[in-house]
Amino acid sequence: MPYWFFMFHLLEKRIADAFAAKIGALYGVNAPVQTEQPKQAAFGEIAVPAAFQLARQLKKAPKAIATELSNGVGAIEGVAGIEIAGNGYMNVRLDRGFYGAALLSEREMRETCIEAEKIIVEHTNINPNKAAHIGHLRNAILGDTFVRMLRAIGRRVEVQNYIDNTGVQVADVVVAFEHLEKKSPTDVKGLIETTRFDYLCWDLYARMSGYYADHPEALEWRKATLHAIESGEGATSELAHLVSDAIVRAHLATMYRLNIEYDVLPRESEILHLKFWAQAFELLKERKAIYFETEGKNKGCWVMPASAFKESSDDQENVEDSKVIVRSNGTVTYVGKDIAYQLWKFGLLGKDFYYRKWHTYPDGREVWASTSEPQTGSPPFGRGARVYNVIDSRQSYLQDVVVAGLRALGFETQAEASVHFSYEMVALSPRTCIEMGIELSEEDKKKPYVEVSGRKGLGVKADDLIDKLIEKALDEVTSRHTEDPEPQRRRVATQIAIGALRYFMLKYTRNSVIAFDFAEALSFTGETGVYVQYAAVRASKILGKLTERGEALPDFRAELTQDAITRQLADERLWQALLTASKADAAIEQAVTSGEPSHVARYAFQLAQAFSTFYQDFPVVTETDKEKKTFLLWLTTYFRAQLEHTLGVLGIDVPEYM
C-alpha cells in the first residue's frame, strides 16, 4: 500500500489501468497491462508493449493495435503524450511540470505504515570459536541490508543471530585450551581480558585441527568435551561458555563497526536445556513425518524419507537418500535441531525461551539473548509470519530438509513462508593468497579462486580487513585535509572504509561467487561506495557554500510554481537527473520483491552518477538567473536527500566531508 504514494509508481499504475480499461472496451480482452522502462531516454519515460501481446490473439498487426489504443485511451493526468515507435511500442511521455511539482509536495507523504505481521531475518550465525572472516561479512552485510530494505518499505522486522555455542567447533577450542594449553577457566578469563581473544582462538583452532590430523586418538577428547558441554555442568562446560560468550561479544563488536545490530541471540544451549528438540521430536513422530528405520545402513535411526524433500521424477523410493534425524545412539542431528528452531520462529513449537538483556547499543537498541532461567520484562520474540534464513548456498540441501519437515508436519503456510536467502561463498583470489603468504598447490594456482577454510586458519579476518581499509582511507583523507585533527579525520576515514566494504559486498548478485581480492576491495574509485558517498558530500558542499555566501535556502514550495518547473525541466539533462533521483523507492521496492540487495547498490551508483554529471554541468551557487538557481538548489537538496536515503538502506553513512 505505501508505495503507491511514490510518484513514478503512481503514474505507472495509472497508465497501466487506463490502457487495460481501453483494451477491455475495444477488444473485450481483460488482462493486466505491463509497463517497462524504454531502452533509451529519448523514447520517453514509460513504454507499453501491450500491442505485441494482443497481436497474436487479435490476429492483427501490432502497429495498428498500438495506433488504435493510443488514440483511444484519452487524457491521463500527468501524461503529456503517447508516441508509437518501432513496430508497435507505445511510448509515454510524462508531463514534466506535473511530475516535478508532485515530487516537490510529496515529501511529507513518505509516511511509513508499519505492518502488523512480523518478518524474521536470521543472519550472521558465526560459530563462536574464532574471529569472523570475510565470508561472514558477506552474510551479515547481505542480511543487514535486506533488513534495512524491508524496514524502508514499512515492514516490521526482527533480527536474529543464532549462536551455536555447544557444537564441535566450540568444543575443539575448549579441547585445545584444556589439553594442549593446559588452561583452567580462570586462566582463560585472564586471556579474555588481556588479549585479542578472538584472534588467539583463530590460531588455536587451526592448531587443534592439525593436531587431530596427526593424533586421531585425540578425537576422544572432543567426544568427552561435547558431552560435558551438553550436560551444562562442570569446569569444561564453564570454559565453553567463557569462550563462546567472549567470542560472541567480539563478533557483535566487529559487526557493530559495520553498522550491524541484532535484536535477539537464540542460543543452542537453551534449545538443548529447554528441551525444544524433545517437543519437536514428539510432533514429528505423532504426525508421521519421520519413521524408525529397521534395516539398511540407517538401521536404528529415525529418518525422514527422501520423498519428503527430493523431487524425483521416477517414483522409486531410494531409501539410501533418506535423511537421518535421530542417530542410532539416540542423539539428534543438526537438521533436527534446526527443524525445532524453525518451528519456534513461527511460534509453532509450543515452547519459548527466556531472555536476558545482553547488550545495549549506543543508539538505544537492545540485544537480548536466550536463557534457561525464568526472567521477566523481556520483549516477545519469534512468532514470525515470514522467515528469511540468510545462509550460504552450500547449505541449501539442509535448508530443503528443514522446510520439508514443516511441510510434513502439515504447516504448509509456514513452509511457503520459509525463505532460504542463499548466497554464494566468498573465496580468495590466487593473487591475494600469495600476498598473504598462503602456500598454494599447483592445482590451486590454476583455479580462479581458493575457498577459505577456518579449520586451516586460511582466510582474511574481518577486523584486519576493516583496519586495512581505514588506514588506506585515512591516508586519502589526510592528503586532502592535512590540517584537521586526527580524531576527526579518523572518523571520516572509518565511514569511508565501511562504505567501501559494505558496497563491495553488496554490488555482486547473491549467487555469484566473490573471489576476494585486496586490490579490488581497497579501491576507492569507480563503482564503489566511496563514489556514492562523494556525490552526497558534494551535494552538501553546495548547500554549505550557499550559507557561506550569506544566502538562505529559498522556500521552494512558495517560489517554484508548476510553470517554473515546466520551464526548467525543458532542459533534457535536468529532466533526466530528476527522473533518476525520483526512483529510489521504486528501486528499493523492486529489490525487496526480487530479494536482491545488489539492485539497491546499483541504483545508488546510478543516482550518484546522475548527480555527478549534474554537478559538472550546472554551477549552482553562481547561477545568475533567479528562477533557475532556485530550481537547481531544489534539485540539489532532492539529490542530497535521495542519496542519503539510499545509502541509509545500504547501511552506509554520509561523511561530513571527504
Next chain:
RNA sequence: GCGCCCGUAGCUCAGCUGGAUAGAGCGACUGGCUUCGAACCAGUAGGCCGGGGGUUCGAGUCCCUCCGGGCGCACCA
C-alpha cells in the same frame, strides 16, 4: 551417479516477470582543475552473450543437449 549455481568486452560484473541499437566499473588511449574540491567529468577503442538444436512476431533471458568451472549429496555442525 544425482541435485543446485556459474559461463556476457582484456579483467570484475549488471541485464527486473522474453521486447527496441546488449550496459557499467576497472585497465588502455584522448581531453578537462586561477575549483559549489578531479575520490570527478567528457570522449575513443574493445562483444558469433561457452557450442549446437528448439519454442515464437521477438531469445543473453524459456526448453533440450553437449562442453567448461564451482558447490553440495554424512548416524559433522
